[in-house]
Amino acid sequence: MSEKNHEGKRSARERLAVEREKQKASEKRRRTLIVGTSVVCVLGLAAVIGIVAANAGKDKGGEKAAGPVVAPSGAQGKDSLAIPVGKDGAKSTLTVWEDVRCPACQAFEVAYRPTLHELADSGKLRIEYHLVRLIDGNLGGTGSLRGANAAACAQDAGKFRDYHDVLYANQPKETDDAFSNNGKLIELAGKVGGLDTPAFQKCVKNGTHDSWVDKSHKAFQSGGFTGTPAVLLNGKNIYQDQTMTPAKLKQMVEAADRG
Numbered sequence: 175m176s177e178k179n180h181e182g183k184r185s186a187r188e189r190l191a192v193e194r195e196k197q198k199a200s201e202k203r204r205r206t207l208i209v210g211t212s213v214v215c216v217l218g219l220a221a222v223i224g225i226v227a228a229n230a231g232k233d234k235g236g237e238k239a240a241g242p243v244v245a246p247s248g249a250q251g252k253d254s255l256a257i258p259v260g261k262d263g264a265k266s267t268l269t270v271w272e273d274v275r276c277p278a279c280q281a282f283e284v285a286y287r288p289t290l291h292e293l294a295d296s297g298k299l300r301i302e303y304h305l306v307r308l309i310d311g312n313l314g315g316t317g318s319l320r321g322a323n324a325a326a327c328a329q330d331a332g333k334f335r336d337y338h339d340v341l342y343a344n345q346p347k348e349t350d351d352a353f354s355n356n357g358k359l360i361e362l363a364g365k366v367g368g369l370d371t372p373a374f375q376k377c378v379k380n381g382t383h384d385s386w387v388d389k390s391h392k393a394f395q396s397g398g399f400t401g402t403p404a405v406l407l408n409g410k411n412i413y414q415d416q417t418m419t420p421a422k423l424k425q426m427v428e429a430a431d432r433g
Contacts, residue, residue: 214401214413215276215308215348243385246329255390256302257326259335260294266427268301271394271404274321274341274353275309279403282413283342289420298431303338306391308402315351320378322387324359327377328369336366 245254256269268290272279293299305325307318321341328337340362346352353359356378363370363378377383394404405413407426412418 214278214403215273215312216401241381241385243389244382245386246326246334246383247332248329249326249386251302253389253393255304255386255393257305257329257334258300258302260300261297262300264294264298264300264431265433266293266299266408266430268299269304269404269406269409270301271304271306271397271399271402273306273308273318273402274325274345275313275318275348275351276402277345277348278401280342280345282403282405283339286420286423287339289424293424293427299427303334304390304394305387306394306402307387308391308394309348313349313351315354317346317351317353319384319387320356320359320381321353322390323381323383324353324356324363324378326383326386327374328363328366330377331369331371331374333366333369337363337369340365 246257248258250256250258272282290299290301294301305322307322310316310318325334325338325341328334341353344362344365359378360370360375363374394402397404403413404411407423408430412423412426
């Protein structure tokens with residue numbers, strides 16, 4: 175074997191070894207995200223600047239001045255900032271603060287969604303979703319705002335949970351502001367039966383709930399949260415628990431349901 179061929183094969187083996195290490199690192203990150211815990215989209219100073227700009231009507235993309243706060247149908251809690259999923263009589267309440275552009279929020283949803291659906295559908299858990307625009311402030315753009323407004327429009331149509339899940343299933347990369355495109359958001363509504371209606375399209379295009387999203391974001395900031403997702407079970411922040419898993423959450427909810 176020539177020295178050149180030998181070097182070529184060794185180089186190929188080295189590249190393969192590097193690729194394997196990358197795959198291992200990627201898998202480790204994926205497992206960490208699934209466990210939940212400390213992986214969050216971090217709140218930065220830019221987020222504060224971003225929301226101030228939004229309120230002043232100077233967001234990138236030509237956002238108009240803030241209009242009246244219009245809460246989506248059925249919103250509950252203080253200032254009607256929570257979108258409820260599940261039965262009112264559930265003994266446990268999970269409060270979730272999310273940004274539809276946040277990859278850590280997507281990781282939480284992918285890992286916990288089947289368990290959350292099961293517990294909510296069985297009447298054991300009530301979920302209160304709060305929508306914020308953290309990534310808009312950190313990276314610029316309006317995808318967090320536009321996506322949250324569209325999700326609120328879906329709530330008006332009684333289709334919030336399904337559309338919420340579609341948004342996370344089709345979430346672009348964090349640096350890709352694809353959700354700033356109302357046409358994209360309306361296109362995704364086609365994946366939810368009965369949602370893509372003239373009323374939904376008008377709500378999305380007019381930004382009917384934009385000021386409501388901004389108000390929700392202000393509540394997030396004043397709540398002392400440092401990032402998204404922020405997940406609280408009966409008022410206790412469980413996403414900071416390094417041992418938390420969907421199975422453990424299910425055990426906690428079922429124990430509370432038994433009393």
